[in-house]
Amino acid sequence: xxxxxLSTASRYLLPLMLIFSFFLLLxxxxxxxxxxxxxxxxxxxxxxxLIANGVEEAxxxxxxxxxxxxxxxxxxxxxxxxxxxxxxQDLMTGVWAKNEFPVIGKVGTPLLFDLGVYxxxxxxxxxxxxxxxxxxx
Amino acid sequence: xxNLLIIGFIASALAPFIYxxxxxxxxxxxxxxxxxxFISFFLKYNEIVSGNVIKEATxxxxxxxxxxxxxxxGLSLTFVLIITLIGTAVFLYAGSYMKDYEHTGRFYxxxxxxxxxxxxxxxxxxxxxxxxxxxxxxxxxxxxIGFNHHKESSRKxxxxxxxxxxxxxxxxxxxxxxxxxxxGSFEISSLYDIxxxxxxxxxxxAVVILVLLGAFTKSAQFPxxxxxxxxxxxxxxxxAYLHSATMVKAGIYLIxxxxxxxxxTEIWQDTILVAGSITMFIAALLAFKQTDLKKLLAYSTLSVxxxxxMLLGIGSNLAIKAFFIFLVAHSLYKGTLFLVAGTxxxxxxxxxxxxxxxxxxxxxxxxxxxxxxxxxxxxxxxLVGFIGKETVYSSILEVENFRFFLLALAVISNAFIxxxxxxxxxxxxxxxxxxxxxxxHEAPIKMLIGPLVLATFGLLSGLFPNVFIQKLLDQSTIxxxxxxxxxxxxxxxxxxxxxxxxFVTLALGISIFYFRKQIIQALDNISLTKFIxxxxxxxxxxxxxxxxxxxxxxxxxxxxxxxxxxxxILTTLGLAGYTLFRIPGIDSLEIIxxxxxxxxxxxxxxxxxxxxxxxxxxxxxxxVALGVVGFAMGIIFILYSAPDLALTTxxxxxxxxxxxxxxxxxxxxxxxxxKPGSKISDAIIAGSVGIFMTLTVLLVTAGEMQSELKKYFAxxxxxxxxGRNIVNVILVDFRAIDTLGEIIVLxxxxxxxxxxxxxxxxxxxx
Numbered sequence: 017x018x019x020x021x022l023s024t025a026s027r028y029l030l031p032l033m034l035i036f037s038f039f040l041l042l043x044x045x046x047x048x049x050x051x052x053x054x055x056x057x058x059x060x061x062x063x064x065x066l067i068a069n070g071v072e073e074a075x076x077x078x079x080x081x082x083x084x085x086x087x088x089x090x091x092x093x094x095x096x097x098x099x100x101x102x103x104x105q106d107l108m109t110g111v112w113a114k115n116e117f118p119v120i121g122k123v124g125t126p127l128l129f130d131l132g133v134y135x136x137x138x139x140x141x142x143x144x145x146x147x148x149x150x151x152x153x
Numbered sequence: 154x155x156n157l158l159i160i161g162f163i164a165s166a167l168a169p170f171i172y173x174x175x176x177x178x179x180x181x182x183x184x185x186x187x188x189x190x191f192i193s194f195f196l197k198y199n200e201i202v203s204g205n206v207i208k209e210a211t212x213x214x215x216x217x218x219x220x221x222x223x224x225x226x227g228l229s230l231t232f233v234l235i236i237t238l239i240g241t242a243v244f245l246y247a248g249s250y251m252k253d254y255e256h257t258g259r260f261y262x263x264x265x266x267x268x269x270x271x272x273x274x275x276x277x278x279x280x281x282x283x284x285x286x287x288x289x290x291x292x293x294x295x296x297x298i299g300f301n302h303h304k305e306s307s308r309k310x311x312x313x314x315x316x317x318x319x320x321x322x323x324x325x326x327x328x329x330x331x332x333x334x335x336x337g338s339f340e341i342s343s344l345y346d347i348x349x350x351x352x353x354x355x356x357x358x359a360v361v362i363l364v365l366l367g368a369f370t371k372s373a374q375f376p377x378x379x380x381x382x383x384x385x386x387x388x389x390x391x392x393a394y395l396h397s398a399t400m401v402k403a404g405i406y407l408i409x410x411x412x413x414x415x416x417x418t419e420i421w422q423d424t425i426l427v428a429g430s431i432t433m434f435i436a437a438l439l440a441f442k443q444t445d446l447k448k449l450l451a452y453s454t455l456s457v458x459x460x461x462x463m464l465l466g467i468g469s470n471l472a473i474k475a476f477f478i479f480l481v482a483h484s485l486y487k488g489t490l491f492l493v494a495g496t497x498x499x500x501x502x503x504x505x506x507x508x509x510x511x512x513x514x515x516x517x518x519x520x521x522x523x524x525x526x527x528x529x530x531x532x533x534x535x536l537v538g539f540i541g542k543e544t545v546y547s548s549i550l551e552v553e554n555f556r557f558f559l560l561a562l563a564v565i566s567n568a569f570i571x572x573x574x575x576x577x578x579x580x581x582x583x584x585x586x587x588x589x590x591x592x593x594h595e596a597p598i599k600m601l602i603g604p605l606v607l608a609t610f611g612l613l614s615g616l617f618p619n620v621f622i623q624k625l626l627d628q629s630t631i632x633x634x635x636x637x638x639x640x641x642x643x644x645x646x647x648x649x650x651x652x653x654x655x656f657v658t659l660a661l662g663i664s665i666f667y668f669r670k671q672i673i674q675a676l677d678n679i680s681l682t683k684f685i686x687x688x689x690x691x692x693x694x695x696x697x698x699x700x701x702x703x704x705x706x707x708x709x710x711x712x713x714x715x716x717x718x719x720x721x722i723l724t725t726l727g728l729a730g731y732t733l734f735r736i737p738g739i740d741s742l743e744i745i746x747x748x749x750x751x752x753x754x755x756x757x758x759x760x761x762x763x764x765x766x767x768x769x770x771x772x773x774x775x776x777v778a779l780g781v782v783g784f785a786m787g788i789i790f791i792l793y794s795a796p797d798l799a800l801t802t803x804x805x806x807x808x809x810x811x812x813x814x815x816x817x818x819x820x821x822x823x824x825x826x827x828k829p830g831s832k833i834s835d836a837i838i839a840g841s842v843g844i845f846m847t848l849t850v851l852l853v854t855a856g857e858m859q860s861e862l863k864k865y866f867a868x869x870x871x872x873x874x875x876g877r878n879i880v881n882v883i884l885v886d887f888r889a890i891d892t893l894g895e896i897i898v899l900x901x902x903x904x905x906x907x908x909x910x911x912x913x914x915x916x917x918x919x
């Protein structure tokens with residue numbers, strides 16, 4: 017069920033959707049969005065690519081093993097929780113950089129935590145989708 | 154002291170790595186670690202015996218009163234010195250003994266964790282800290298008993314020990330929490346001043362029973378004794394260390410430690426006295442028929458543990474003195490004898506006492522250690538065991554009721570112990586040499602130092618009790634009783650009734666040894682019924698639990714997803730419904746329906762697509778209709794100004810549809826499998842869930858919302874969480890720990906899904 021239109025479209029849609037997912041992640045702190053939904057959108061981008069080009073192509077494109085993405089997400093979240101401990105505050109206290117960064121905005125441990133959620137969700141959904149699609153073979 | 158414990162755990166964790174690099178020399182390196190601990194604590198000896206108590210506190214969870222408070226007094230110092238001294242001997246010994254085992258590095262990890270936890274246990278002043286270390290010793294004991302995990306008997310024994318001591322541990326925890334409820338503090342030292350309040354409380358009997366359950370299971374008192382002989386499946390250094398010298402004494406330590414705070418009552422003293430004397434007697438009798446070196450030693454250990462418990466039960470000044478001396482003596486000689494048994498096993502290839510004989514020429518050094526320890530165990534002058542036995546007898550003579558009955562029990566038990574000692578420590582070296590599986594030869598030096606040092610300590614503390622025992626004894630008894638004893642320890646008390654008893658014991662023991670075969674034959678005709686064996690009940694309970702678990706799994710987790718869902722829904726419905734309708738004034742709430750035209754339209758769309766889902770004859774149609782329901786829900790969220798929820802719902806719905814599409818080909822042809830009957834029951838269940846949820850939502854919105862949280866989060870979001878999106882700030886900052894928990898669950902679920910899918914793939918491969 018190969019479709020040239022979908023395949024070509026997905027090549028252009030994928031980067032757009034990934035940028036959008038990242039945009040959702042970053043704006044989450046002030047406007048609707050956040051790591052969870054960002055991760056879902058990113059996973060949807062890969063899912064679209066998978067439907068258009070097959071699971072092998074999608075896997076190649078993602079490069080990282082989904083299971084490693086899951087682990088990375090958890091690691092980010094846990095590191096963000098312990099940064100405050102190192103600076104002598106209680107566990108999971110938000111620690112923020114003093115200056116704002118261009119584009120990204122305020123940077124602090126909650127953002128790192130959200131990034132962790134983003135990776136984790138991306139990892140989980142791609143893991144499940146890839147495993148299901150692989151079974152078709 | 155906390156630092157030493159942390160060092161201990163870190164060193165244990167490093168052991169496997171260092172072992173890989175050093176192998177041959179690792180025994181020496183490993184032994185330096187308990188030796189270092191021994192020296193660090195020994196340096197505090199002068200301070201402690203002069204009457205000081207060293208206290209150290211580091212906060213852990215101060216809001217619950219749980220802290221790392223450590224207390225070094227005479228009692229804990231005695232235990233720590235025993236633990237580290239025997240630890241040094243055992244660690245060195247194992248360097249040679251464990252050489253041919255796989256995973257020796259891991260062995261040192263486990264035993265290092267055990268030693269550190271054991272030290273932590275006897276130092277803890279906080280009951281919860283004590284409990285944590287208590288459980289750690291149980292777990293490391295489990296790992297060590299099951300060290301030869303390829304053997305089923307090892308695994309079974311390890312599990313048995315863990316289940317028995319673990320359930321006792323649970324009882325202990327309950328007892329400690331009750332104690333905190335009465336006293337308001339988790340610190341043991343703070344209990345001393347309010348002894349009367351604790352004893353007078355209604356909860357007191359429960360505290361006693363629960364704490365003693367913990368102590369009795371750990372120290373293998375009757376009827377929980379059966380796990381200890383089975384624990385002999387462990388490698389011999391473990392048996393020497395955990396299951397004779399240290400861990401099994403943790404229960405006795407607990408009784409001694411709490412004696413001051415919650416003891417002194419009839420229920421406390423009598424329970425301990427009865428359990429102890431029964432254990433002492435029965436274990437000695439059970440030892441009789443054994444032929445395995447380690448089993449013999451195990452039953453004699455049980456008997457000694459019983460004696461120690463009994464002495465605490467008697468509770469007089471003299472009994473506490475006897476307790477203390479006997480404790481030290483036993484750790485020294487039993488540690489030695491276990492190591493000797495290990496050496497014999499290692500160098501001859503058998504542990505059967507009927508084969509071991511005439512080895513004096515081949516293992517002269519081991520024999521020296523064995524003889525010293527044996528004489529101490531038999532209570533022969535001038536070893537410390539002699540003083541121990543003498544004081545045990547004289548303290549029994551002080552008991553008011555059943556004095557001679559107890560005395561008879563003690564003499565008979567000790568006579569059997571004498572017989573065991575002859576079998577284990579003397580007989581293997583004398584008489585004629587019998588052929589053994591391996592040709593016997595002397596053990597390597599690493600396996601000689603430990604037993605020799607321990608045995609020599611036994612001799613020295615017998616000859617010079619003033620130097621080695623007296624001072625610690627004085628300070629230890631303060632921790633157990635309230636006042637100093639002022640009793641001196643002497644080797645020679647002159648010719649008196651107690652000395653006569655010692656002779657009687659020896660003579661009786663030797664004659665039992667000589668007539669052993671005849672007595673065993675006579676006893677063979679009498680067989681005990683299985684119903685009075687506690688291990689029979691253990692098996693019954695274990696098997697019962699397993700078959701109940703199987704039955705329950707068969708019913709609740711039968712492999713059909715629809716039943717899982719039905720069970721979950723019905724349980725939720727029952728529990729939540731019951732709770733909801735018990736809220737007072739719930740039926741007087743007025744339900745107001747105030748619908749806008751948008752809401753009405755979306756509601757109609759949802760209803761229409763739901764009907765389509767359940768009546769459709771094509772799977773694709775049903776999936777799309779289900780998607781419509783989801784998107785409509787998303788729109789409702791937008792209408793109620795919850796854009797975050799809407800966004801997530803829509804993303805999830807999209808992905809769900811994609812997932813369905815991916816599996817669509819794989820599913821069997823769309824058939825209507827449900828029978829009309831099950832359709833009706835499904836409809837009832839689904840309908841009641843719908844009605845319940847609707848009612849809940851309506852009732853919740855009808856009542857007044859009194860939450861302060863909403864206001865707090867709205868105000869605090871920007872200044873404290875630095876974000877305007879309250880939902881997200883709650884998720885990643887205010888309630889981040891909840892989110893952390895949720896993402897961990899998600900990760901586990903993903904691994905589960907993956908495993909299930911791969912499992913199916915494999916089956917297809919076949």
